Amino acid sequence: MVSNDDLQRFYSDKGVSGSCPSCGQSQWEIGTAPDDKTDWALSSVRTDGSAFLPAPSVPAVILVCANCFTLRLHAYLGIKKWLDEHPISGAKA
Ligand SMILES: [Zn+2]
Numbered sequence: 030m031v032s033n034d035d036l037q038r039f040y041s042d043k044g045v046s047g048s049c050p051s052c053g054q055s056q057w058e059i060g061t062a063p064d065d066k067t068d069w070a071l072s073s074v075r076t077d078g079s080a081f082l083p084a085p086s087v088p089a090v091i092l093v094c095a096n097c098f099t100l101r102l103h104a105y106l107g108i109k110k111w112l113d114e115h116p117i118s119g120a121k122a
Pocket of ligand 1: 049050051052053054094095096097098099
């Protein structure tokens with residue numbers, strides 16, 4: 030989905046802090062998807078108990094604090110758009 034190098038480039042450009050808001054440590058691990066056909070997403074639920082499948086969801090990049098296991102989420106599509114607009118070569122996509 031998003032490599033660690035890509036995420037570091039994005040963070041550097043956006044000025045994102047690396048510290049965990051819970052414990053202050055700064056070692057994060059990208060949540061690896063269960064398999065190559067699955068990505069993480071923040072899913073919605075219906076408040077009346079009914080089901081709508083697939084549930085509307087927001088594709089997400091999930092990071093896990095290596096110290097206290099706090100979860101950190103980013104909307105994948107926003108990062109993907111930035112990566113497409115800022116390829117490693119520096120040229121516009
Ligand atoms: Zn932490």
